[in-house]
Structure formats: C-alpha cells, structure tokens
Amino acid sequence: xxxxxxRLDDRILSLNKVKKKALVAYLVAGDPSLDSxxxxxxxxxxxGVDILEVGVPFTDPIAExxxxxxxxxxxxxxxxxxxxxxxxxxxxxxxxxxxxxxxxGYMNTFLANSQALQKAHTSGTDAVLIVDLPGEIDLxxxxxxxxxxxxxxLIAPTTSExxxxxxxxxxxxxxxxxxxxxxxxSSHLDISEAEENINxxxxxxxxxxxxxxxxKTPDDAFNxxxxxxxxxxxxxxVEMIHQQSSKKEFKKIYNYLHEISEAINx
Amino acid sequence: xxxxxxLPNSDGFFGDYGGxxxxxxxxxxxxxxxxxxxxxxxxxxxxxxxxxxxxxFVGRPSPLYFAKRLTDHYSGPQIWLKREDLNHTGxxxxxxxxxxxxxxxxxxxxxxxxxxxxxxxxxxxxxxAARLGLECHIYMGAADVKRQSLNVYRIKxxxxxxxxxxxxxATLKDALNEAMRDWVTNIEDxxxxxxxxxxxxxxxxxxxxxxxIVGRELRKQSKEQFKQYPHAIVACVGGGSNAMGIFYxxxxxxxxxxxxxxxxxxxxxxxxxxxxxxxxxxGILHGAKSYLMQDKNGxxxxxxxxxxxxxxxxxxxxxxxxxxxxxxxxIAVDDEEVLSSFHLVTKLEGIMPALETAHAFAALEHIAKxxxxxxxxxxxxxxxxxxxxxxxxxxxxxxLD
Ligand SMILES: Cc1ncc(COP(=O)(O)O)c(C=O)c1O
Numbered sequence: 001x002x003x004x005x006x007r008l009d010d011r012i013l014s015l016n017k018v019k020k021k022a023l024v025a026y027l028v029a030g031d032p033s034l035d036s037x038x039x040x041x042x043x044x045x046x047x048g049v050d051i052l053e054v055g056v057p058f059t060d061p062i063a064e065x066x067x068x069x070x071x072x073x074x075x076x077x078x079x080x081x082x083x084x085x086x087x088x089x090x091x092x093x094x095x096x097x098x099x100x101x102x103x104x105g106y107m108n109t110f111l112a113n114s115q116a117l118q119k120a121h122t123s124g125t126d127a128v129l130i131v132d133l134p135g136e137i138d139l140x141x142x143x144x145x146x147x148x149x150x151x152x153x154l155i156a157p158t159t160s161e162x163x164x165x166x167x168x169x170x171x172x173x174x175x176x177x178x179x180x181x182x183x184x185x186s187s188h189l190d191i192s193e194a195e196e197n198i199n200x201x202x203x204x205x206x207x208x209x210x211x212x213x214x215x216k217t218p219d220d221a222f223n224x225x226x227x228x229x230x231x232x233x234x235x236x237x238v239e240m241i242h243q244q245s246s247k248k249e250f251k252k253i254y255n256y257l258h259e260i261s262e263a264i265n266x
Numbered sequence: 267x268x269x270x271x272x273l274p275n276s277d278g279f280f281g282d283y284g285g286x287x288x289x290x291x292x293x294x295x296x297x298x299x300x301x302x303x304x305x306x307x308x309x310x311x312x313x314x315x316x317x318x319x320x321x322x323f324v325g326r327p328s329p330l331y332f333a334k335r336l337t338d339h340y341s342g343p344q345i346w347l348k349r350e351d352l353n354h355t356g357x358x359x360x361x362x363x364x365x366x367x368x369x370x371x372x373x374x375x376x377x378x379x380x381x382x383x384x385x386x387x388x389x390x391x392x393x394x395a396a397r398l399g400l401e402c403h404i405y406m407g408a409a410d411v412k413r414q415s416l417n418v419y420r421i422k423x424x425x426x427x428x429x430x431x432x433x434x435x436a437t438l439k440d441a442l443n444e445a446m447r448d449w450v451t452n453i454e455d456x457x458x459x460x461x462x463x464x465x466x467x468x469x470x471x472x473x474x475x476x477x478x479i480v481g482r483e484l485r486k487q488s489k490e491q492f493k494q495y496p497h498a499i500v501a502c503v504g505g506g507s508n509a510m511g512i513f514y515x516x517x518x519x520x521x522x523x524x525x526x527x528x529x530x531x532x533x534x535x536x537x538x539x540x541x542x543x544x545x546x547x548x549g550i551l552h553g554a555k556s557y558l559m560q561d562k563n564g565x566x567x568x569x570x571x572x573x574x575x576x577x578x579x580x581x582x583x584x585x586x587x588x589x590x591x592x593x594x595x596x597i598a599v600d601d602e603e604v605l606s607s608f609h610l611v612t613k614l615e616g617i618m619p620a621l622e623t624a625h626a627f628a629a630l631e632h633i634a635k636x637x638x639x640x641x642x643x644x645x646x647x648x649x650x651x652x653x654x655x656x657x658x659x660x661x662x663x664x665x666l667d
Binding site: 110 | 286287288289290291292293294295297321433434439440443445448451452453454549550551552553558560562563564565566
C-alpha cells in the first residue's frame with residue numbers, strides 16, 4: 001500500500017540518529033477511564049516513552065493473556081468505542097504533537113469503523129497494529145484505504161522464512177517481533193531464539209525491529225534491547241494501572257518506565 | 267455463480283467469507299495443517315482408515331428412517347430422519363473427530379485440545395483421544411459446564427481434563443477464545459480439533475469434508491428408499507457442521523431445497539437469540555469473516571439459546587456464502603417452539619432429539635405446509651437428547667432430585 005511518512009517515521013529516524021533504543025508502551029484506552037488514559041499517556045512520555053501503543057478494547061481478544069483481557073472488559077464496561085479513542089488522540093495532540101500513536105486491536109472493531117479509519121490520521125493517529133490481520137493482507141483489500149496510516153505487522157517465532165520476507169516487503173514503520181509462543185503477559189521468554197530470529201529479520205529489511213510480549217523487569221528489557229532496536233512493554237503496565245485505578249497514583253508506574261528506559265539505553 | 271462445491275479457494279474464502287484472521291503465531295500451524303490435509307485426503311490408505319473407523323467405531327452408515335406419525339401429524343411432505351443420533355457418542359460430532367485425530371497423528375502431535383458448547387464435541391474429542399492414548403484438554407464455558415453437567419462428567423470419565431472458562435459470556439465463544447490461547451501457547455506439540463465449520467482456513471473445509479459422509483449416505487439412501495433425492499433437507503445451525511455435512515453433497519442439486527435453522531432464543535425481536543444469519547452483519551470472529559452478532563462498534567454481543575450447542579454469535583463462513591448466493595435458506599425458531607417440538611417428536615416417534623436438533627424439527631411448524639404428500643423432506647437428527655434432560659425438566663418446572 002502506498003504510504004506517506006508519519007510522525008512514527010520521524011521518531012524512528014531521530015532515535016536512530018542518536019543511537020537510542022525505542023521504548024514503546026501499551027495501555028488500554030478507557031481502563032480505568034478515558035480521562036486517566038489521557039493523563040497516563042502524557043505521563044508515559046514524560047517518563048521516557050518514545051512511542052505509545054493504545055489498545056482498542058474488543059470483546060474477544062484471542063491474543064491476550066488474563067491481565068489485558070480483564071482490562072479490555074473494564075474498558076468495554078465503560079463503553080469505550082473506537083470513535084471515543086479518536087477523540088482521546090485528538091485531545092492528546094493538543095499538548096503533544098510529536099509522540100507517535102499506534103492503535104492496537106482486533107480486525108472486527110476496525111472493520112466496523114472503516115469509514116472513521118480512512119480519516120484516522122486527522123485525529124493524530126499514526127499507525128494501526130491489528131493482531132488478527134495477517135501481515136500479507138493489505139487493509140486496502142478490506143476496504144480501508146488511508147495512505148497516512150502505517151500498518152504494523154507482527155512476526156512470530158513460528159513465522160516461516162518465506163512469510164518473513166513477504167511481511168517485510170509489505171511493512172512500514174517498524175517490525176514487531178513477538179518474543180514468545182503465547183499470549184500477552186506470558187513468561188516463556190527465550191532470548192537466544194529471539195536473537196537468532198531478529199538477526200534473520202534484519203537481513204530482510206531496513207526497518208527497525210522491536211521486540212515485545214513477556215517483558216516484565218528492567219533486566220528483561222535490557223537483555224532484549226541488546227538484540228533489537230526497541231522494546232514494547234504491555235501487561236506489566238496494564239497490571240500496575242489497574243492496581244492504582246482507585247487511588248490514581250501513577251508515580252510508581254512512571255518510575256518503573258523511567259527505570260526501563262534507562263535499562264535499554266545502558 | 268461459482269461452482270459452490272469447489273470452494274473454498276486456496277486462500278480459504280467462500281466468496282467474501284472465510285480466510286485466516288489469526289495472530290501470526292498460528293499462521294504456520296494452519297499452513298502445516300492445510301498441507302497435511304491436502305496430501306492425505308486423497309491417499310487411499312488414509313481414506314481406508316477413516317472408512318473403517320466410521321463403520322466399526324462410529325457405527326455408520328446411520329439409518330434413514332421414515333417418521334410415519336410425524337408425517338401424519340403435519341399432513342405435509344413425507345418426513346424422513348437421518349439418524350446421526352445413533353452414532354457412537356450420540357451425535358454427528360464424532361464424524362469430524364475420528365477424521366481430525368488421524369490428521370493429528372499424521373502430524374505427530376501429542377496433545378489434543380478442543381472447545382465445546384453442548385459437550386457433544388468435547389465427548390467426541392475425548393473419545394478419540396482416549397482411543398489413541400493422547401493427552402486431551404477440553405475448554406467449556408462455565409455456564410455450559412452447569413447446563414451440560416452430564417457431558418462434563420462423560421468427558422472426565424474418558425480421561426480428559428475439562429477447563430471451565432469464566433471470561434466474557436462464559437459460553438461457547440469464550441471456550442473458543444481460550445482454546446485458541448492454549449494453541450498459541452502450545453503450538454509445537456498441540457493439535458486443535460475445532461468442533462464446527464468455523465475458525466480459520468482450513469478448518470471450515472476439513473470439518474465439512476469429514477461430516478459430508480452424512481450427505482453422501484443420504485444421496486444413496488434416498489435413491490434406494492424413495493427413488494429420488496429429497497425435495498428439502500433441514501438441519502439446525504450453530505457453527506453449522508451438521509448442516510454443512512448434509513448440505514454439501516447436494517449443493518449442485520438445485521432441485522433440493524436446503525434449509526438451515528438457527529436459534530431465535532427468546533425471539534428474533536427480543537435481541538436475545540443466536541441467529542447471526544437471520545439478524546447479524548458480516549464481521550470477523552475466531553479467524554474467519556462471516557455473519558456475526560455484533561453492535562455498531564464491532565463488539566460481539568451476548569447470545570441466548572436454550573441449547574448450549576447453538577449459543578454462539580458466529581456461524582461457519584460457507585453458510586454465509588450459501589445465504590448470500592441464495593442456495594440455502596436460513597430461518598429461526600425460538601426456545602418455546604423448540605421445547606414443544608422436543609416433546610412432540612419424543613411422543614410421536616419414540617426419538618428424543620437433542621435440543622439443538624429440536625430446532626430442525628420445530629421448523630416443520632413453519633415449512634411443512636409448503637410441501638405435498640408426494641414430496642420428501644429429510645431432517646438431520648444431529649444428536650440425541652439424553653444430555654438435555656435436566657434442562658428440559660427445569661423448563662417444564664420439574665425437579666429430578
Ligand atoms: C446434537 C448437536 N447438534 C448440533 C450442534 C450444533 O453444531 P453444528 O451447527 O456445528 O452442527 C451441536 C453442538 O454442540 C450438537 O451437539
């Protein structure tokens with residue numbers, strides 16, 4: 001799909017220039033509320049996050065472990081819809097025009113909102129990551145045409161060499177390498193397998209390769225950052241957000257992100 | 267119109283529907299399965315092994331039985347019953363599991379997982395896993411564990427582990443979610459036996475092909491027993507495997523009407539039902555594009571049916587294509603109609619149908635009048651009703667304790 005450069009590419013270029021690894025942070029929009037999500041997004045950026053990945057809640061998130069599933073359920077209890085999330089991004093952009101935003105979710109919610117997606121970039125959204133959209137299928141084939149919107153694809157430990165080159169050819173932004181066989185939040189991280197696979201992917205593409213799924217501690221983050229261009233952190237943040245949801249004292253979370261950010265650029 | 271029998275295409279699409287919308291981790295396993303199946307399905311030894319199991323283990327062919335008193339009752343067509351309820355384990359589900367377990371064996375998988383709603387597919391899977399001595403895990407919605415307790419116990423007796431799923435609506439769709447998560451996690455050694463013509467390609471095709479023995483037998487039996495093909499074939503539709511199995515060998519026989527019956531639950535108008543082909547919109551769930559019960563934001567909505575095996579917001583993609591092409595018609599009957607039909611068939615024919623199957627019988631109230639006494643209508647009796655006795659008693663206000 002033809003595609004114009006976005007904030008995401010700008011951010012990746014500037015990280016590259018100073019040889020910094022990217023820190024990508026995930027949270028679910030509307031958990032515990034859209035107002036908190038907005039506060040957390042700004043807080044994440046201040047704590048050193050380079051790219052925001054905003055989860056779009058879905059009733060049947062088959063790639064998620066229990067922590068993120070529960071967050072999707074809570075967000076849906078608050079009736080969080082994709083159009084609410086576009087408004088959230090617009091609000092975020094009032095104060096931050098630089099940090100790239102990726103919406104991560106499932107095909108059915110995007111398909112139901114395909115009209116809105118065609119102008120998603122006007123809200124300040126830069127990319128989508130659709131977990132159940134195979135990397136070789138263009139959004140355009142499904143009737144969603146938007147050359148201002150990057151589509152991020154996943155590559156897994158089980159992806160064949162043939163598929164890796166297919167996916168690399170179609171991708172923009174970065175490649176998201178799933179570090180384990182499992183759902184989000186599992187703990188089967190295998191660093192040496194990840195290293196071998198990421199090295200192989202990097203022979204196929206000039207795009208940066210980020211690693212995600214299963215990263216919990218600053219040590220995990222450090223180890224993975226040595227073999228990739230950036231890391232994605234999700235379940236542990238979602239869990240901390242939930243623990244703080246009544247008191248809304250997010251400082252602990254920001255400290256944690258700060259530690260991770262230091263670890264990956266150590 | 268495409269030749270319907272030649273579908274799906276190589277990408278797994280039946281017209282607009284189907285495909286493989288799954289997390290990347292599963293893509294390789296689906297390809298492996300597709301290749302294994304393509305290699306084996308025409309292999310004479312593989313066919314012989316399945317045929318032998320179907321005869322000696324399942325008890326096929328299942329009879330085609332003339333339902334005289336039901337025919338008299340409706341004074342419409344001659345009503346015939348394709349007796350899948352007489353199969354080993356009591357439903358059509360075993361046709362699929364005896365086939366898929368051989369694929370699992372050919373692929374060297376040691377661990378079997380499955381989802382189940384009514385528990386019939388869970389029983390059928392645990393049965394074939396027991397026979398081959400394979401570890402087996404069955405995912406079942408917590409609500410279904412309660413209403414199908416008899417089958418839960420059968421599954422345990424067969425040596426499989428039952429995992430009650432609490433998330434979401436705690437029914438069949440959530441059991442499927444959880445089975446998919448297990449599969450993503452244990453992809454190397456695990457074979458997922460999907461229980462209906464749902465899920466990502468190649469499952470809708472494989473499950474259909476293994477159930478198509480029902481329609482192939484019917485082609486032969488109808489010619490032998492009433493000298494022609496039926497004028498109409500009626501089957502209940504949850505995911506749609508028993509319907510697809512009996513419809514498929516007749517897709518090119520345009521004089522044979524194909525009628526699928528969905529669960530209208532508390533009524534189509536009430537919104538509390540499980541009838542995506544009657545009252546849904548195309549969407550993507552569990553790896554395939556198909557009609558789906560969803561709200562305007564693309565969230566899957568809660569379903570309701572008296573029958574656990576039909577209580578599912580989606581439907582197999584091939585049915586969506588048959589609906590759009592007009593080759594099959596889909597109607598829906600509500601819980602009350604189903605319950606009275608259950609009693610009617612039990613009393614008139616001495617056959618106690620599963621509540622899923624009772625949906626197909628209940629359709630007679632609406633359609634029998636459209637046929638003349640020299641026409642033949644076949645109902646696919648997908649399963650027997652023993653598992654539903656508790657539900658029926660509760661509905662009738664009777665305590666069994
Ligand atoms: C007896 C019986 N009939 C029908 C069904 C519905 O499944 P399908 O639509 O795939 O035939 C079930 C599912 O559990 C069943 O047990």
